[in-house]
Amino acid sequence: xxxxxxxxxxxxxxxxxxxxxxxxxxxxxxxxxxxxxxxxxxxxxxxxxxxxxxxxxxxxxxxxxxxxxxxxxxxxxxxxxxxxxxxxxxxxxxxxxxxxxxxxxxxxxxxxxxxxxxxxxxxxxxxxxxxxxxxxxxxxxxxxxxxxxxxxxxxxxxxxxxxxxxxxxxxxxxxxxxxxxxxxxxxxxxxxxxxxxxxxxxxxxxxxxxxxxxxxxxxxxxxxxxxxxxxxxxxxxxxxxxxxxxxxxxxxxxxxxxxxxxxxxxxxxxxxxxxxxxxxxxxxxxxxxxxxxxxxxxxxxxxxxxxxxxxxxxxxxxxxxxxxxxx
Amino acid sequence: xxxxxxxxxxxxxxxxxxxxxxxxxxxxxxxxxxxxxxxxxxxxxxxxxxxxxxxxxxxxxxxxxxxxxxxxxxxxxxxxxxxxxxxxxxxxxxxxxxxxxxxxxxxxxxxxxxxxxxxxxxxxxxxxxxxxxxxxxxxxxxxxxxxxxxxxxxxxxxxxxxxxxxxxxxxxxxxxxxxxxxxxxxxxxxxxxxxxxxxxxxxxxxxxxxxxxxxxxxxxxxxxxxxxxxxxxxxxxxxxxxxxxxxxxxxxx
Numbered sequence: 150x151x152x153x154x155x156x157x158x159x160x161x162x163x164x165x166x167x168x169x170x171x172x173x174x175x176x177x178x179x180x181x182x183x184x185x186x187x188x189x190x191x192x193x194x195x196x197x198x199x200x201x202x203x204x205x206x207x208x209x210x211x212x213x214x215x216x217x218x219x220x221x222x223x224x225x226x227x228x229x230x231x232x233x234x235x236x237x238x239x240x241x242x243x244x245x246x247x248x249x250x251x252x253x254x255x256x257x258x259x260x261x262x263x264x265x266x267x268x269x270x271x272x273x274x275x276x277x278x279x280x281x282x283x284x285x286x287x288x289x290x291x292x293x294x295x296x297x298x299x300x301x302x303x304x305x306x307x308x309x310x311x312x313x314x315x316x317x318x319x320x321x322x323x324x325x326x327x328x329x330x331x332x333x334x335x336x337x338x339x340x341x342x343x344x345x346x347x348x349x350x351x352x353x354x355x356x357x358x359x360x361x362x363x364x365x366x367x368x369x370x371x372x373x374x375x376x377x378x379x380x381x382x383x384x385x386x387x388x389x390x391x392x393x394x395x396x397x398x399x400x401x402x403x404x405x406x407x408x409x410x411x412x413x414x415x416x417x418x419x420x421x422x423x424x425x426x427x428x429x430x431x432x433x434x435x436x437x438x439x440x441x442x443x444x445x446x447x448x449x450x451x452x453x454x455x456x457x458x459x460x461x462x463x464x465x466x467x468x469x470x471x472x473x474x475x476x
Numbered sequence: 477x478x479x480x481x482x483x484x485x486x487x488x489x490x491x492x493x494x495x496x497x498x499x500x501x502x503x504x505x506x507x508x509x510x511x512x513x514x515x516x517x518x519x520x521x522x523x524x525x526x527x528x529x530x531x532x533x534x535x536x537x538x539x540x541x542x543x544x545x546x547x548x549x550x551x552x553x554x555x556x557x558x559x560x561x562x563x564x565x566x567x568x569x570x571x572x573x574x575x576x577x578x579x580x581x582x583x584x585x586x587x588x589x590x591x592x593x594x595x596x597x598x599x600x601x602x603x604x605x606x607x608x609x610x611x612x613x614x615x616x617x618x619x620x621x622x623x624x625x626x627x628x629x630x631x632x633x634x635x636x637x638x639x640x641x642x643x644x645x646x647x648x649x650x651x652x653x654x655x656x657x658x659x660x661x662x663x664x665x666x667x668x669x670x671x672x673x674x675x676x677x678x679x680x681x682x683x684x685x686x687x688x689x690x691x692x693x694x695x696x697x698x699x700x701x702x703x704x705x706x707x708x709x710x711x712x713x714x715x716x717x718x719x720x721x722x723x724x725x726x727x728x729x
Contacts, residue, residue: 345585345598352571352582359569362531363586363644364557373592 166472167465171422175335178328182321194320200432201327202388205334207412207424209381214410215418216342217374218354222277222406223264223284227257227379229401231386233291236303236396246309246317249387257383258376260287265375269368281403291398302397309391317391327388331425334381339421341377350374415456417465426464481509484648484678485530485561490539492525499525501702502539507648512670512679514693514710516686518722522702523682524566527652530680531563532556544647558587562646566653566682568633572626576617576636579625580608583640611643614669616662631658638666648678655685667691690714698722 164172178197185193206228213219234253238244260283268279292300308317317323341347352360353367360367390396408431416427434452438445460467486506492499499522507513515523528534530541532553540549548556557563571579581598584607599605612621615635620628625636638654654670655663667688670679674692683689689696690710697707700722706713713719 340595340597343597343599344595345593345601347594348574348578348582348585348598352574355571355573356569358533358553359565359571359640360582360586361553362533362557362563362565362569363583363640364554365586366552366554370592 165469167468168422170468171425175332175422175425182324186321191320194324196432196436198320198324198327198392200429201324201331201425202385202392203409203412203432204425204428205327205331205385205388206382207409207416207428208331208334208338209378209385210409211413211418211424212338212341212381213371213375213378214413215420215423216347216354217350217371219269219371219375220277220410221268221280222403222410223280223282224378224382224409225401225403225405226260226264226284226287227382228386228389228405229287229291229396229398230257230260231383231388232390232393232396232400233297233386234383235309235387235390236305237297239305239307240297240303244307244310246311246315246387249309250384253383253387254380257379257386261376261379262372265372265379269371269375281406284401284403284406288398288401288403291401298397300398302395302399305390305394305396308394309387323388323391327392330384330388335421337377337381341374342421346370346373411453413463415453415460415463417463420463420465423463423465430464481511483507484509484544485680486542487530488540488542490526490529490541491537492522492529492534493537498702500529500536503699503702503704504539505697505704505707507678507680509647509678510674510676511694512674512681512692514689514696515680515682515699516684516689516696517699521699523699524652525702526699527563527650527680527682531561531650557644557646560587560644560647561650562641562644562648563650564637564641564652564654566656568630568637568657570625570633570636570640573624575622575624576612576628576639577605577608577621579636580612580621580639580643581605584608584611584643584645587644587646607645608643611639614642615639616665631662634658635662635666642673646677648680649673650680652682653684654681655683655688663688 181197182194185191206224210221210224213221231253234256235249238248238252264280264283268276268283271279291297297303308323311317315322315326317326342351349360349365349370353371357367389400412427412431413424414427415430416423416425434449438449442448462469483506488504490503491501503526505513515526517523525534529536532551536549540547542548543556543559543561571582581604584604609621612618615638617632617635617639620632625633628636634654634657641649641651655666658666663685670692673679681689681692693710695707696710696713697704698713698719705722706716706719708716
């Protein structure tokens with residue numbers, strides 16, 4: 150008991166109030182499947198799986214957007230690449246999940262490398278437009294690939310197989326795979342932003358000229374960060390493909406890239422756990438409002454405008470403010 | 477004593493035009509090791525343009541720059557910095573959302589081989605931290621080092637600006653008005669510090685504080701309308717009639 154007390158006191162000293170709230174939330178997510186089966190609502194598990202997949206994607210985007218100041222409007226490309234790395238092999242009856250993951254890592258990494266090499270030479274609006282252009286190129290490439298369904302997409306008959314390790318045909322197992330991947334991604338992003346590399350990235354966002362004067366080739370640092378972000382999002386795409394069991398070019402549509410940005414803004418730019426909270430709120434409102442009226446897009450849009458205008462720092466900003474008031 | 481040291485930096489016929497304005501026109505100068513080369517001149521004389529050309533922020537239209545006997549005219553800013561050319565900015569250029577310590581650690585880490593370390597927390601890199609702290613102490617910010625750069629006073633930001641250049645452990649410091657905006661006592665303290673530093677480093681100093689320049693510099697060049705009109709020992713510059721008309725306020729005293 151004493152040890153426990155001192156441990157929690159130690160943790161409390163090291164962690165801020167909001168961080169503890171987020172960690173409790175994340176621990177609860179680990180119990181979600183049991184809770185949902187207790188209350189007999191399996192649909193909620195579907196919803197939560199989608200939230201977590203999009204959290205991984207938004208988290209990877211936040212690494213370059215929030216911390217690196219690289220506002221990409223093409224991040225949905227990596228979700229699509231990851232999903233097609235499940236769908237196309239499955240079309241040829243290659244169901245091995247390790248093959249899918251390896252392909253997703255290689256292709257999302259390569260796409261990030263080439264698109265980054267071009268787009269990172271520009272700044273501001275030009276950067277946004279070039280990231281968008283690359284994703285649209287990919288979108289139309291897949292639209293024109295009749296072999297893989299073109300516009301109509303592909304149905305994935307079987308989910309990725311991890312023989313004698315995991316069976317993700319089971320929704321709960323798939324959920325835990327996504328959950329653990331999300332935890333891993335949090336750990337990776339957390340370590341990166343606090344590392345010397347991360348400092349260079351954050352410094353470049355705020356003052357690139359100074360960073361170059363200090364001896365940093367900021368272009369190369371940003372490119373490496375861009376590739377890491379793309380690869381993490383590609384892995385999220387593998388889960389998205391498995392989860393929806395259907396892939397189409399529509400996954401890469403630029404509106405989905407925009408949605409990822411919204412999730413980050415709602416959750417709080419520059420906040421490690423912001424993308425998770427943002428994705429949860431985004432999907433929650435989407436589901437809730439679309440159940441009330443067919444004109445839900447309108448209300449949803451208004452809500453987003455209000456959140457962006459008045460909720461400075463997003464949900465993370467609100468939670469942080471709550472803790473400050475208590476003190 | 478002054479001329480026995482090797483030349484670190486030299487330029488030949490350096491020129492930069494902005495439209496029709498010759499901001500820097502045919503400048504040839506050299507900085508020897510362990511010395512201070514002061515550059516003075518009225519506002520708009522091209523002093524900051526010169527620093528930007530030397531540090532790589534701007535590309536010259538003509539002429540070349542040599543550093544450690546290598547032609548660096550076409551090299552990028554970060555390559556020049558890695559070779560030991562550090563600059564400070566006239567308009568404070570620091571990373572505002574980071575603490576003083578984090579800012580200086582970033583600069584201490586810059587000239588190391590690379591900073592592609594993704595996993596270990598930057599704050600726990602003891603070698604770099606110690607180096608950063610000793611520089612912070614030198615410029616007199618030790619008691620504030622955990623404060624955010626955005627929270628400290630303007631004068632303290634100027635001290636941080638200088639600390640970031642020093643922490644790079646450069647061979648040559650290009651200082652663009654390091655004392656601008658500092659209080660009198662800080663300015664005196666920094667003058668003393670620069671004096672100590674110049675014992676084993678070269679400094680190219682642009683400064684409006686005449687007392688400081690004449691006190692520190694071994695050589696002073698006077699820049700007017702983009703050209704150097706005189707370059708000599710401080711005592712000779714003081715009495716040079718051309719300089720007095722152009723800059724020091726007419727031939728008097």
